[in-house]
Amino acid sequence: MPDPFSDTASARLVAEAVAGDNAAPMSVGELSQRLKRMVEGEFGHVRLRGEISGWKRAASGHAYLTLKDADAVIDGVIWRGAAAALPFQPQDGIEVIATGKLTIYPGRSKYQIVIERMELAGEGALMALFEKLKARLASEGLFAAERKKPLPYMPRTIGVITSPTGAVIRDILHRLADRFPSHVLVWPVKVQGEGAALEVARAIRGFDALAPGGAVPRPDLLIVARGGGSIEDLWAFNEEPVVRAIADCTIPVISAVGHETDTSLADFAADLRAPTPTAAAEFAVPVLADVRHTVSTLALRTERCARRYHERAGEKLAALVRVLPRRDALLGPQRQKADDLGARLDRALERRVAAARTRLDRDAGALRPAMLVQRLAAARQRIEGLSRHLDLVHPNRPLEKGYAWVEARGTHKVVGTAAEARGAQAVTLHFRDGAVDARVERPGAKSYAGPASDQPSLL
Incomplete structure (x- = not known):
C-alpha cells in the first residue's frame, strides 16, 4: 500500500478526491472575485503618496499611470470624468497624493488604485511640475524672443481677460481712463479653480478670431490679468492650454498675473510681462497729456x-x-539787334514790293487787246489745221470711197491680214452705212448650196 504522505502520492494523472480533503477546487475567476471583494472591502478609501510614472491618456479619455516610491510600485487608473476634473496636467516624475480605492483587475490578477482625486504633494511638487512644463514648452520655441510682437503705440481697442468682479478690472479701467481713454472690451473668465484655464484660453482665442471691421471691434492689444495669490491660486495661468493660446495669438498680449514677484508660464509666452495689472494698463497706452505735449x-x-x-x-x-x-545790360544787345532786324525787314519789304510792281507792269503790257486778238487768231488757225488733219486721218474716211474695215467678232480687234481673218473665223465688216457679220472659209472649201442667205462668205 503506498504511503499517502510521500511525494509520489500526489502525482496522479486524473484528479481524484482524497480522504480528509473537503475543499472543492475553485476557478481562477472565483478566486479573483473573492480577492477583489476582500481588497475593496478592506481598502475602500486610501490616500497614496508617490511619484507619477508612465502617464498616458487613452482615446476613451481614461488615464493610466504608475505610482512608485523607493520601495514599491502600484498601478493606477483614472476614469474619464475624474481625469477631466484634474486641476493640473500630470507628468512623469511629479510627486502627488492620490485618493481613491484599491481594486483588483481580474484580467491580469493585479491590484491597482482607482484614483478619484489627485493633488500635488506640496509646493515642491508643484514647482517641479512648473519647471518640467516650462522646459518642455521652451523646447518647442513658445518662449522664443523672435516670437514676441511689438505693442501698438496707441491702441484704439483693448481687450481685457480677467474676472469681472475683482479689483483688477477696476484698477485697469481707472488707469486707462487717467492716462489715455480707450475703448475697452472685457471678456469675463474664472481666474482660479476648476475650468479656469480653459475659460482663459477660450477668451484669448475668441478675441483673436474676431474679424476686422465686424460688429464687435477686433482689439489691437490684449491684457490677461489676475491679482496676487499663492502658486495654487495662480496655477490656471501655468496650464498648457493658456500658454499655447497666448503663443498662438496674432494680437499682442500683455501678461499681468499676480504681483511683481509672481511668475507664471503665461508671462513667458506673452509679448510683454507686466509686474501688476495696473502696470499693464500703463504699458498699454501712453499718457494723453504727454502725447498732446509731444x-x-x-x-x-x-x-x-x-x-x-x-x-x-x-x-x-x-x-x-x-x-x-x-536789366539794361542784359537786354541792351537784344534790343539793338531787334531794332536792326526791324530796319532790315522794312528795306526787304520795300524791295519785294518794287520787284512785284515791275513784274506786274510787264505782265500788264502783254495783256493789251490787240495782242490778245492776234494770239487768239493764231490759235484758231492752228486748231483748224489740226481739225482738217484729224478729219483726213479718221478711220471712217476711207469708207466713204467704198472701203470697209474688218473686226474679229466680239473682240473689237481690227483684223489686218488674211491669216488673222482665218484665225478669227467669224468677223464683222464695217461699211460707211453699217456693219455686216461674215464667216471665214478656207480656200477650196465647198460652199453650202442652200437657201439664199444675207450672210456673206469670205473664201
Missing part, C-alpha cells in the same frame, strides 16, 4: 523749420539778385 512741440518745431527755410530762401534769393547784372 504733438504741440512737433507742431512748433515744424513751424520754426518752415519759417527758417523760408527766411534762408529769401536770403539766398537776395544774394543772387545782388550778383546778377542790370
Whole structure:
C-alpha cells in the first residue's frame, strides 16, 4: 500500500478526491472575485503618496499611470470624468497624493488604485511640475524672443481677460481712463479653480478670431490679468492650454498675473510681462497729456523749420539778385539787334514790293487787246489745221470711197491680214452705212448650196 504522505502520492494523472480533503477546487475567476471583494472591502478609501510614472491618456479619455516610491510600485487608473476634473496636467516624475480605492483587475490578477482625486504633494511638487512644463514648452520655441510682437503705440481697442468682479478690472479701467481713454472690451473668465484655464484660453482665442471691421471691434492689444495669490491660486495661468493660446495669438498680449514677484508660464509666452495689472494698463497706452505735449512741440518745431527755410530762401534769393547784372545790360544787345532786324525787314519789304510792281507792269503790257486778238487768231488757225488733219486721218474716211474695215467678232480687234481673218473665223465688216457679220472659209472649201442667205462668205 503506498504511503499517502510521500511525494509520489500526489502525482496522479486524473484528479481524484482524497480522504480528509473537503475543499472543492475553485476557478481562477472565483478566486479573483473573492480577492477583489476582500481588497475593496478592506481598502475602500486610501490616500497614496508617490511619484507619477508612465502617464498616458487613452482615446476613451481614461488615464493610466504608475505610482512608485523607493520601495514599491502600484498601478493606477483614472476614469474619464475624474481625469477631466484634474486641476493640473500630470507628468512623469511629479510627486502627488492620490485618493481613491484599491481594486483588483481580474484580467491580469493585479491590484491597482482607482484614483478619484489627485493633488500635488506640496509646493515642491508643484514647482517641479512648473519647471518640467516650462522646459518642455521652451523646447518647442513658445518662449522664443523672435516670437514676441511689438505693442501698438496707441491702441484704439483693448481687450481685457480677467474676472469681472475683482479689483483688477477696476484698477485697469481707472488707469486707462487717467492716462489715455480707450475703448475697452472685457471678456469675463474664472481666474482660479476648476475650468479656469480653459475659460482663459477660450477668451484669448475668441478675441483673436474676431474679424476686422465686424460688429464687435477686433482689439489691437490684449491684457490677461489676475491679482496676487499663492502658486495654487495662480496655477490656471501655468496650464498648457493658456500658454499655447497666448503663443498662438496674432494680437499682442500683455501678461499681468499676480504681483511683481509672481511668475507664471503665461508671462513667458506673452509679448510683454507686466509686474501688476495696473502696470499693464500703463504699458498699454501712453499718457494723453504727454502725447498732446509731444504733438504741440512737433507742431512748433515744424513751424520754426518752415519759417527758417523760408527766411534762408529769401536770403539766398537776395544774394543772387545782388550778383546778377542790370536789366539794361542784359537786354541792351537784344534790343539793338531787334531794332536792326526791324530796319532790315522794312528795306526787304520795300524791295519785294518794287520787284512785284515791275513784274506786274510787264505782265500788264502783254495783256493789251490787240495782242490778245492776234494770239487768239493764231490759235484758231492752228486748231483748224489740226481739225482738217484729224478729219483726213479718221478711220471712217476711207469708207466713204467704198472701203470697209474688218473686226474679229466680239473682240473689237481690227483684223489686218488674211491669216488673222482665218484665225478669227467669224468677223464683222464695217461699211460707211453699217456693219455686216461674215464667216471665214478656207480656200477650196465647198460652199453650202442652200437657201439664199444675207450672210456673206469670205473664201
